[in-house]
Amino acid sequence: MRKSINLGGGFKINLSKSGIGYSWGVPGYRITRTAKGTTRSTYSIPGTGLSYVDESGRNRNRTPSSRNNARNNIQPIQQQEQMCNIESAEIESFKAAEIRNITSAIEKTIRLNKWSTVLIVCAILIPTYPVLTLLPIIGIILKIVAHKSGTVQLEYTLDDDKKDEYNRRIGAWKILAEGDKEWQVIQEAHVSNQKVNAGADRNVKRVVCKIEETTPFYINTNVDTIQIKLYKEILIFLPDKVFIIRKGKVGLVNYEDVSILVSQTRFIESDPLPKDSVVVGSTWQYVNKNGTPDRRYGNNRQLPICQYGVVYLTSGTGLNIEMQFSNVNKTQDFEELIR
Template sequence: MAWSYHKRVKIIPGIHLNFSKKGISTSIGVRGANINFGKTGTYLNTSILGLGLHNRQKLSHNSIPNLPENLNPILCETEDNIFSSDVEEITSQDMQGIKEVILTVQKQALDLKNDLLKIKKALGNSKLRRIASYFLLYGIIKKDISEKIKEDIRLQKEVIIKIQNKIEKSYVELDVEFEDEIQAEYENMVLAFKNLTKSQKIWDVTSSHSQDTKITRSAASALIDKREVQFGIKSLPYIKTRFEVLWLKNANGADLYIYPNFIIMHSSALQFAIIGLNEINFFHSYSRFLETGTIPSDTKIIDKTWAKVNKNGSPDKRFKGNYQIPIVQYGEISLSTNTGLNEKYHFSNYEFTQKFGSTFGGYKTLINGLTQINA
């Protein structure tokens, strides 16, 4: 029983990506056994909207109604709830092979962990048997019984170490081979992302709902819900790679991990999606917000308005205690696919947002061109 875990251990293939001007090739396991994932990709979409008037408003004057916390009026198109579909529905067809490899690794790790629990339990029982044998004296009288228990304990400890080593090695090795120009583009994107993570505030926008400006007397035509999140450099533990991976926290769903050729949406060990970068619709822009709260130190004030306004922008004098509100500039990025990815983020630092949007867009455009060559 102690050695049955060997039946569960499989040779885990690695994933090799080759990025060259001739296209992108992907091989799983032995080099040369290429499985090409080249399909005509979605072209980069960038836009500078800049006309949306957003408002993060928490009014306290008795004559002006309070808004629910986290709801922020905006002047732009509305999207209702902003969240991605279930991860089981999002994986790109061209990424199914890579997903199967990762699933194999995850299932093996879970099986080994279950085996580890069983062996540890058996070890505990063996130790109890040894103590009981001496307490009841038969371990002293019958030396062979005592020696058999000692041998069981030794073997079980040995197996525990071996299983732990196997668990540590249950990962996929992701090897990426870049041509110099392509690697430079990727590194520029990573550097821009690192700067973006330094934004004092990062928000995940989770919903956007319209409101009647005639009734509210507000310059904003919609309410949004957004939650503060973090970004960083972090790879999934079951994928080892020498390249830095971009991590985007998701407030209402699976986190995003951006690798050189795909994005992983990760909910749990066995629930995740893999999306080819060529399928991503990507936008970066800026948003004008009415900010009544604390203004982040890296945010610029670009204008002012009133809590209650007339159509011409002048203050509505019917409201007692009407007051001016600063308009600030926040950065915005959004990612979506036809298969169900739908995420939007706001950033207190617009310049960092613009730089990341530009470099991510440039890298994605380059990747799109390569996948079309290889299709």
């Protein structure tokens, strides 16, 4: 069983049971990184049938997938009341040499699109500075070039089993997106004084995130994709890889190296209650050890305790994402489908 991905520009990815191989070349020369870990250089004279092949390197032992060690990758709770960031590694950690051509091409398109927007916005300055008249026109031209010619082509050929597996994954993320609220947990701290924290032993900072079944303009592919728009980055899921887009920089993680861990948490909700949340109890913002409200505080609110779903995305290369979902039932359905 094998699937081949043609990325255009002479760049191809070959996926088979033995692993992933990459190749790039032009007429007369091609360099290939095989699934066994060897590097093969092929020199030829087009039209003559003459060629020379040089192969070097040995297969390296593969490290176990981090999928089975997900819990060890989760950042531990700090033993002090100081917020600790929950974030992924620097984008350079997700740039393997084999796929640098892809990430560089996308980065170039993102930069071109950004600068075209800046030039178009200059239109508001034309009444004051007529000399800027040409800048918006140039910006429009660059915008068209970025959207038409700057896209990276990713064409997948999947057999029936792989297609079913990928469609199941896409369906799992779509189910999560149907919930009322999704958050990314970006900071955490251990709470020593639970009395003034509604009895919670962990304090977190959350921001709303979004799951979409869309493909960004800089990628043109024949398969459905999922985008997760997070606080500092965007994740784009494809059959074999996950793109990480952060501040105009692009990285990649092999999907087989991504660990997805699903669990549940009892969360004391101080924000407006999501429509589909499951309330399992209540507490007070300022609470005594026996669970009764602390009468010394006049503005002591009663707060619901909700059962939320939690999804952790981690990898050995530094991916570290924690998300909460208001609909715990959909999180359970996600767990069944994503396996």
